[in-house]
Amino acid sequence: MWILYPQAMVLTAIVISVATLAFIVAICIRIYQRYHTFDVTEIKRLKG
């Protein structure tokens, strides 16, 4: 009987988070190109 080591899971979770982070930064760059600001209070075209 061997135990299930959690390192593999932690590593997978970190890799997934890095992918999400990379994507979120890419979207932020695109947002800056459209709105010319990083201020979230000015990025508010969607309402209702």
Place this chain on the structure above:
Amino acid sequence: MNIIPLFIAIPLGAAFILVLLSKAREVVSDVLVNLVTLCLAILSLVLIVFLRNHGIFVYTMGRWFPPKGINLVLDGLSLLMLIVINLIAFFATLYSVSYMRRFTAKARFYSLFMLMIAGMNGVVLTGDFFNLFVFLEIASIASYALVAFGVEAEELEAAFKYMVMSSVASVLILFSIGLLYGLTGSLNMADISGIIKGRHNLLLSFSLILFLAGFGLKAAIIPFHAWLPDAHPSAPAPISAMLSGVLIKALGIYTITRIFFNVYGMSIQLSWVLLILGIISMIGGGLLAIRQSDFKRLLAYSSISQIGYILVGLGCGNYWGIVGALFHLFNHATFKSLLFLNSGAVEYSTGTRKLEEMGGLSKVMPVTGATSTIGCLSISGVPPFNGFWSKLFIIIGLIQAGHLVLTVLTVLVSVLTLAYYLKVQRFAFFGRLNEKWTQIKEVPGIMCISMIVLAIVCISAGILFYPLMKVILDPAVAVLQEGTKYSVLILGG
């Protein structure tokens, strides 16, 4: 017969091939994607026969046996979700052939679409919590990219909002899985279910609450709904249809159901949680939908309202409630995708989503007009369309469970639903034709075919509800009614 891993392997493989094909002609990727989704849809229908003959099927990945290895589990509930996902995916890809022509990089769009399908199929098939998390992230990340696919200002803003909210949800889910792993030393759902049976522990309850918040965010139940009305209308129409019709159910409702019913086991408190969240979503979504003037935004709010119906049905906990909830899940996937495809067709021809600027469109776009009428009647629950039966079953379930106040509210929200869909019909398709739109034409044939077939599915699911119930829904209801016996069925078999 090991065809179950194919539901993950085929779309995953197709996604990578499609990236390579991005330089080739568009027709190649069109044909490939439609073949893949058609194949998956047919395979999921074949599995109905397979499940009837063999019962629950457990596939162990790489022959590492559970509870240590990862297993894929095919039971009634997974099968129902597989059918919904792959059927709607086929219609969405068929529709994309014409609709996505005005976007660039169609092959990449298809590639992301395939990744989303692979993720969702994985979520509904897997029997392992960490594997579920990984597939959930695959589907979510693909869907963030698809929401932002148009790269206009609004789409990017919506994608950013969706991404932040959904990442928070993923972290909550991961934290909860970590807690469960610490408490039980296992990640297999069936194994955990067996270990925690009869245990009462503060940390266990806390992990359940984290799951509810995490998957609730993915499902856009009302306190967690803020991203949905932005993200779903901003995506291209076939993606809106997939997100509203399938993604929130596969990632949100299915996982909540599986965890509540099969892993932790249902209790009276949990069913009240579902009932209250459901009733708030139902009423809130309906009231917010009625004041919308954007076609797709109205549909998005209506999705929140209909998710509320599904939760209320699940919260009843008796046979009729659950069968109504699962039937409504199937029906909502069909008619909400149909309505989103209709809104896409209107946008394709007129270029607008504002309901006030439309009017009399069914004269120039007869197919879109007729199919949207069918969709609206189905979702409002007019007999004999499919929405009527599922709402009726949910109401019967509520009466049997003795929740009379909730029954009255459910009926009232159904009237509200009819009201805002009449608004859609009145503003967009009936009435006098706006001068601006006299020159427009019906959308291309392939988009029409996809809408017509979905409308036929709506009608036939309404007329043939009894065979559908016996063949697809009853095995799924049986899985939920067995509750935590799930553990014995998967591991002890």
